Amino acid sequence: MEDTQAALVEAASQYLYPNYRQPPLILSQGSGSEVWDLSGKRYLDFYAGIAVSSLGHSHPRLTAVLADQAVRLLHVSNYFYNEPNIRLARELCQLTGLDRALFCNSGTEAVEAMLKLGRRYHFDRGDRERYRVIAFENSFHGRTMGALAVTGQPKYRDGFGPLAGVTHVPYGDIDAAIGAMGDDVAAVIVEPIQGEGGVALPPPGFLAELRALCDRSGALLLVDEVQTGVGRTGRFLACEHAGIQPDVVALAKGLGGGVPVGVVLSREAYAQALPPGSHGSTFAGNALASAAALAVLEVLKEGDLVAQAAKSGEYLARGLAGIATRHSDKIRESRGMGLLQALVLRESLVPSAVVALLRDAGLLVTVAGSDAVRFSPALNVSTAHIDEALDIVDRVLIRYRTGDDG
Numbered sequence: 007m008e009d010t011q012a013a014l015v016e017a018a019s020q021y022l023y024p025n026y027r028q029p030p031l032i033l034s035q036g037s038g039s040e041v042w043d044l045s046g047k048r049y050l051d052f053y054a055g056i057a058v059s060s061l062g063h064s065h066p067r068l069t070a071v072l073a074d075q076a077v078r079l080l081h082v083s084n085y086f087y088n089e090p091n092i093r094l095a096r097e098l099c100q101l102t103g104l105d106r107a108l109f110c111n112s113g114t115e116a117v118e119a120m121l122k123l124g125r126r127y128h129f130d131r132g133d134r135e136r137y138r139v140i141a142f143e144n145s146f147h148g149r150t151m152g153a154l155a156v157t158g159q160p161k162y163r164d165g166f167g168p169l170a171g172v173t174h175v176p177y178g179d180i181d182a183a184i185g186a187m188g189d190d191v192a193a194v195i196v197e198p199i200q201g202e203g204g205v206a207l208p209p210p211g212f213l214a215e216l217r218a219l220c221d222r223s224g225a226l227l228l229v230d231e232v233q234t235g236v237g238r239t240g241r242f243l244a245c246e247h248a249g250i251q252p253d254v255v256a257l258a259k260g261l262g263g264g265v266p267v268g269v270v271l272s273r274e275a276y277a278q279a280l281p282p283g284s285h286g287s288t289f290a291g292n293a294l295a296s297a298a299a300l301a302v303l304e305v306l307k308e309g310d311l312v313a314q315a316a317k318s319g320e321y322l323a324r325g326l327a328g329i330a331t332r333h334s335d336k337i338r339e340s341r342g343m344g345l346l347q348a349l350v351l352r353e354s355l356v357p358s359a360v361v362a363l364l365r366d367a368g369l370l371v372t373v374a375g376s377d378a379v380r381f382s383p384a385l386n387v388s389t390a391h392i393d394e395a396l397d398i399v400d401r402v403l404i405r406y407r408t409g410d411d412g
């Protein structure tokens with residue numbers, strides 16, 4: 007007997023840890039920027055699994071590569087090389103101008119690896135007291151202990167301390183970062199745009215000034231592009247917009263198009279800070295995950311999808327700006343870059359209620375930060391789907407009564 011949607015939701019509430027807050031539906035099938043739940047209801051997918059499904063759902067090239075690789079070889083561990091992994095490393099280095107790649111399985115693992123590298127680099131040079139990390143308030147870097155220690159939001163940190171060795175300063179405040187710098191600082195970690203923090207952009211020049219601060223002090227600049235990377239903002243790396251090069255950069259979310267994979271990329275000198283035995287992971291760079299990521303990069307290149315994301319990002323941004331103007335009683339502003347955009351709600355609106363109303367109306371988006379609704383569709387989203395999504399937002403905002411809990 008096949009489980010109904012309601013029966014499966016009931017089983018979920020009984021057997022899964024209660025650490026997420028899912029709505030009572032089960033997404034079971036997708037195609038491009040459309041997904042369907044088990045009852046057959048269609049949704050426009052403008053969250054893409056939190057900026058993960060960069061090619062949309064069931065992209066024919068990605069599914070073919072996955073099927074082919076599954077038949078050939080799934081996993082050998084890092085006791086041996088595997089073919090797609092080496093090709094992927096070469097492609098990523100060519101795309102970023104960096105020298106070497108270290109693979110992992112998620113964003114938080116990529117951040118963890120950057121932090122370990124940051125400390126170990128100075129340790130190897132005899133700077134054994136150089137361990138402190140400067141991070142930013144309102145940041146999100148992941149949920150393992152190291153990544154959590156640099157994450158600058160109490161709602162993720164509370165109850166897991168002590169989380170030591172990190173100084174948090176306000177995002178975008180270069181004087182605060184300069185003030186926090188010292189001989190004991192190993193690294194500065196920063197997001198080019200704070201994604202989970204509410205799609206918050208730093209003031210112009212901030213990233214370049216941070217780059218200069220790190221150059222002066224010898225601290226490594228660790229750039230967390232787990233959310234902003236792989237074309238999301240209209241450049242392969244978001245920090246290209248600021249004209250800076252990271253010492254080390256972390257990618258994950260969109261890299262595998264839905265298959266879990268993360269990577270750290272750096273210049274040669276920093277790669278040497280992790281010699282054999284110093285770091286690793288059983289699954290990292292697995293043949294299946296590497297084949298998926300390689301297929302994503304090939305499709306991005308062949309379809310010129312990063313440039314397309316820049317264009318459709320502008321189109322989406324214009325539409326959201328129009329909505330912000332038309333509904334200025336409910337929307338404070340629209341902001342973002344490329345296909346990472348947000349509507350910032352006024353205080354009288356409850357973000358989770360707005361997201362729920364949009365979902366009922368057939369549009370999937372996510373809450374980001376305390377007051378923003380985030381739009382992060384697939385990089386190949388069509389303008390027709392953007393129009394449809396904007397129309398749904400317009401209609402829901404017209405109907406939304408302030409104080410309405412959805």
Ligand SMILES: *Cc1c(COP(=O)(O)O)cnc(C)c1O
Binds near residue numbers: 197232258
């Ligand atoms: C999502 C995210 C992470 C954590 O990635 P996971 O794959 O969830 O572990 C880290 N940094 C940033 C900027 C992110 O958006």
